[in-house]
Amino acid sequence: MKKKKWIAGIVSIAAVAAAAAGISAGVRAAGGRPVMVLQASDLNQGGYGGSMSSMEGMVTSDVSQDVYLQDTETVSRVLVQEGDTVREGDVLMEYDTTQTSLNLERERLNRERIQLNMQAAQENLRKLKNTKPVSGQPSDPAPEFPDIFIPQEPELPEEPGEMPEPTETPAPTPAEDPDKMYTVTLNGNGQGNELPVFQVKTGTSLEDYMNTLPEEQWKQYVPAAEGYVFGGWYRDQACTIPCGMKEPVKEDLTLYARWIRQFQAQACDALTGKTMPYNPPEEGDAETGTLLNPYRYLVKDGAVVYPSFMNGIREEMKKILQGEPDAHIYFMLEVREGDSLAGAVKGFFLQDAVKLLDREYPDGWRGIMDASTGTMKDTIAEPAPSGAAAEGTSLRTGSGESGLNLLPDNGSYTKEELQSAIREQEERLSALQLDLKEAELKIQNAEKAVQNGVVRAKISGIVKKAGNPDSPPADGSAFLQVTSTDGMYIRGGINELMLGQLKEGDMLSVTAWESGTSCQAEIKEISPYPDESGRFSSYGTASASYYPFIAYVAEGGDNLKNQEWVNLETTEISYDPAGEALYLWKAFILEEDGKKYVYLRDENGKLKKQEITVGRLSSWGEGYEILDGVTWEDWLAFPYGKNVKNGAATREGTMDELYGY
Structure with missing residues (x-):
């Protein structure tokens, strides 16, 4: 398919405004006539300016x-x-x-921390875009264009003797075949073992599919590479767009493995005051010891923890609190397959050092690491003060202090608050993407x-x-x-x-x-x-x-x-052959209640309102990266015309018509 590139900036703002006004006036003047649609490839805003x-x-x-x-x-x-x-x-x-x-x-x-925060921002966006404003008031249909002015054209009178065209009854959207199968390809991203290609029924999540397999088949679906730890499945080869295992599959997918290079460390069978974490020297980096990057100790299952280890951490925590009363320091004991960092995690104990201040660790005390429960068990029967049990906190199901700034599932927002929150998360995600580039x-x-x-x-x-x-x-x-x-x-x-x-x-x-x-x-x-x-x-x-x-x-x-x-x-810049990113012109994107939509032509030649998922802005700020909902081959209508609605008839137009040539 030939993809026509349009670099915003070559076309002046005045020309863009005139083009948008022309669409608006043309659609209004057409009465009940078919709505002009343009191919998405012609509306591409170029991302980085196209392939050149x-x-x-x-x-x-x-x-x-x-x-x-x-x-x-x-x-x-x-x-x-x-x-x-x-x-x-x-x-x-x-x-x-x-x-x-x-x-x-x-x-x-640091790159891993940025990627975790990107995942959190993407999850926040998903929650916000699925949230209804509490006011329940209808959205203002007027578009918000920072760079485009669309004048309100007067209604043109009908020609004498012209009979109004009958209103067409919108054709019902055909239901998706519940038995349709999609192909999922697991790509090792240049590392590890050979991975399978399989098919799942539409609407089935990857987690549901895995649960249907016998346990002895699970291993072939788990990536493994010497010197690396598998970091999850992603929709893009750069591993910036995670794929949730609970997401229903609605299209053919190629998923890429993210790999985390591991340090060489020897698993300990005892932790004392002289034991050092295997994190690389941070030289004052304040990020070490956070929930996202705790002090990490590789231990064997059943490893013995001595009082000198716990008391050493307690004393260090006391010193830090003198200068930072609200500080928290986290450490983690982890048990891995084969007692190697290349092995899969069997269990871990994650602890906030502040909680160690509530109890004493006398000379006779011993702690035993239990990988099966992710806890450290006392070996002496001394009752600890209430709330002082040193039990680990799960990274996923902790008390809410995750450090990722995840929004609650039941947040309540007015329309204005919701729009502001979405903009904030989009800006945060954009900033993190740039942080990731700098880290790379x-x-x-x-x-x-x-x-x-x-x-x-x-x-x-x-x-x-x-x-x-x-x-x-x-x-x-x-x-x-x-x-x-x-x-x-x-x-x-x-x-x-x-x-x-x-x-x-x-x-x-x-x-x-x-x-x-x-x-x-x-x-x-x-x-x-x-x-x-x-x-x-x-x-x-x-x-x-x-x-x-x-x-x-x-x-x-x-x-x-x-x-x-x-x-x-x-001409050195090139894109992943799996598919160049589409950056759709903002003038063709409708925003309602914090969600973004387009009007595209369906298989019956009628307009259909389609929700889309967007990523970052193009380098010129004139288009949004389309992550889901629109393909290069789709035909789109300018969404603010009078006759643009579900079921409207369509006709194919050209970019020359758009600009009035």
């Missing part, structure tokens, strides 16, 4: 390679001094790969540092700054800097929504605005930190962050002028 991304930059002969140290990277030795001349490829400094590896694991844990970038850089062990010069020039490994800059400035001495370069900025899509070594097509020169440039460096000067915000989405990059003009740039603006395009 367009940016701008400036030609310069004065660039620098700035080496910033992220919190995942530790330097062991600097091999150059200020004033040294270096050529491209020379080694500038070496990383402490051992410490960087530990920091890398910490950042991977840090992980990629740290993995590169561990793999290569060194930083090489990416340009030829002079070393302007060389930092001290023992006292790296704390003000966010570059640790090491090389300034260029020859050649032409281009400075540009990558939109945060494209972060991770472009990489060093990618080629850019350059077109100069003034000289008209066309050439190629290779991306040499992408900064891990966003630009704070605002120089890139005038192009594209002003509210987005931009990450500076430099590209070297390899050939064909002899006629480029210094400080000349250029247009940059790349």
